[in-house]
Amino acid sequence: MKIKELTAYLETLAPLSYQEDYDNSGLIIGSPEAEINSALISLDCTEAVVAEAIRKNCDIIISHHPIIFKGIKKLNGKTYVERVVIKAIQHNIAIYAIHTNLDHVLKGVNSKICDKLGVKDYNILAPGGSLLRKLVTFCPNSHADTVRDALFIAGAGDIGKYSDCSFNVAGTGTFKPGDGTNAFVGETGRRHSEEETRIEVMFSAPLEGQLIFALHEVHPYEEVAYDVYQLNNSHPQVGAGMIGCLDEALDERDFLQLLKDKLNCKVVRYTALRGKKIKRVAVCGGTGGFLLPQAISAGADVFVTADYKYHEFFDADEKIVIADVGHYESEQFTVELLHETITEKFPNFALRLTELNTNPINYLI
Numbered sequence: 001m002k003i004k005e006l007t008a009y010l011e012t013l014a015p016l017s018y019q020e021d022y023d024n025s026g027l028i029i030g031s032p033e034a035e036i037n038s039a040l041i042s043l044d045c046t047e048a049v050v051a052e053a054i055r056k057n058c059d060i061i062i063s064h065h066p067i068i069f070k071g072i073k074k075l076n077g078k079t080y081v082e083r084v085v086i087k088a089i090q091h092n093i094a095i096y097a098i099h100t101n102l103d104h105v106l107k108g109v110n111s112k113i114c115d116k117l118g119v120k121d122y123n124i125l126a127p128g129g130s131l132l133r134k135l136v137t138f139c140p141n142s143h144a145d146t147v148r149d150a151l152f153i154a155g156a157g158d159i160g161k162y163s164d165c166s167f168n169v170a171g172t173g174t175f176k177p178g179d180g181t182n183a184f185v186g187e188t189g190r191r192h193s194e195e196e197t198r199i200e201v202m203f204s205a206p207l208e209g210q211l212i213f214a215l216h217e218v219h220p221y222e223e224v225a226y227d228v229y230q231l232n233n234s235h236p237q238v239g240a241g242m243i244g245c246l247d248e249a250l251d252e253r254d255f256l257q258l259l260k261d262k263l264n265c266k267v268v269r270y271t272a273l274r275g276k277k278i279k280r281v282a283v284c285g286g287t288g289g290f291l292l293p294q295a296i297s298a299g300a301d302v303f304v305t306a307d308y309k310y311h312e313f314f315d316a317d318e319k320i321v322i323a324d325v326g327h328y329e330s331e332q333f334t335v336e337l338l339h340e341t342i343t344e345k346f347p348n349f350a351l352r353l354t355e356l357n358t359n360p361i362n363y364l365i
């Protein structure tokens with residue numbers, strides 16, 4: 001298949017617009033039109049991973065972390081980033097990153113951690129803002145069903161576990177067809193009044209293009225009247241971190257041991273125990289300290305994340321237990337997640353999982 005078929009699918013699940021500003025998810029090296037026969041999935045895209053892709057005849061590397069975060073001014077191989085880029089291009093290997101956009105969706109990096117830990121009924125810990133829109137359109141009553149159907153099929157009208165949500169109100173539209181028009185109703189040069197339905201639907205921002213396209217496909221008017229509004233509502237299904245509950249509350253030490261076992265951690269760094277059972281668990285794969293206030297206010301007993309610094313540990317302040325499991329350890333199952341996700345859609349596409357441990361951190365035990 002072409003690269004663009006694979007990336008289009010991944011981006012319907014984790015749209016690029018869901019990524020953080022500092023991020024660089026998407027197709028970093030390669031042409032969307034290039035044919036691919038086999039992909040290598042990895043958490044990081046290192047020189048060793050590129051060598052593995054060459055050995056395994058993979059045309060594309062799909063990594064969680066982007067190899068390039070910021071502008072490169074020279075390509076002379078002085079840094080590992082430059083060497084990865086040079087080597088990939090020399091061997092015609094594409095590189096695709098699916099990073100914070102995959103962190104921010106309901107079925108993403110954090111739900112995978114929850115699954116591994118047995119955390120159930122999870123929700124997004126910090127739902128994202130500015131990601132919901134409302135589309136309002138007006139059409140003759142005769143076409144209201146058709147227009148609504150098309151908008152629902154294109155992805156509008158989902159609120160939580162409800163689909164096909166819309167609000168409809170009857171009214172009168174007016175218009176005067178000008179010279180050269182081919183009006184659906186009414187006569188050229190005369191103002192016409194038509195009984196119309198005003199249809200309102202909510203949608204996720206990345207769907208806007210396909211929604212407007214679908215609207216134009218089925219709306220009977222030559223000029224389609226519609227408004228798109230940005231909403232201030234937060235998006236309950238898109239955002240950072242996750243919070244859920246264990247089936248049964250565990251003693252704090254038993255929970256820490258569970259972390260160590262399930263996430264294959266050599267070390268778990270944690271703050272003072274509170275003598276309280278662990279039931280509510282907040283998680284954030286990778287660097288998650290910025291979510292501590294949300295984890296505390298959501299009533300989490302523990303916050304499982306990585307990359308904590310010395311002074312930041314004090315912020316637990318006996319309100320919560322912070323458990324730092326390590327960045328690689330927290331995100332290692334992202335490779336498995338990507339494998340499952342891609343296989344579901346393209347069962348016959350050759351996918352390889354990296355056999356390398358790309359964790360740059362070692363532990364002397």
Ligand SMILES: [Zn+2]
Pocket residue numbers: 065285286287327331
């Ligand atoms: Zn990460």
